[in-house]
Amino acid sequence: MRxxxxxxxxxxxxxxxxxxxxxxxxxxxxxxxxxxESHPVITYTAVSVTAAHLLNVLPRKLxxxxxxxxxxxxxx
Numbered sequence: 913m914r915x916x917x918x919x920x921x922x923x924x925x926x927x928x929x930x931x932x933x934x935x936x937x938x939x940x941x942x943x944x945x946x947x948x949e950s951h952p953v954i955t956y957t958a959v960s961v962t963a964a965h966l967l968n969v970l971p972r973k974l975x976x977x978x979x980x981x982x983x984x985x986x987x988x
Contacts, residue, residue, distance in 0.1 A: 927940065944959075961976055961977070962977070965977045965978070
């Protein structure tokens with residue numbers, strides 16, 4: 913298993929564990945609902961940009977996630 917696959921599995925297990933132990937009203941989706949009420953533009957943008965990044969529909973030069981971590985290539 914590749915390291916990225918292990919990271920996705922760990923992320924999924926962590927989310928599942930949290931959701932199973934969360935108190936009423938404290939699911940991750942409940943927090944997103946609260947953010948949608950208080951900061952709708954930021955929330956829609958963050959979710960949309962992340963989905964577009966994961967689906968590879970943004971050009972690399974316009975993808976904020978790629979740009980944010982491109983400094984790693986400059987250091988090595």
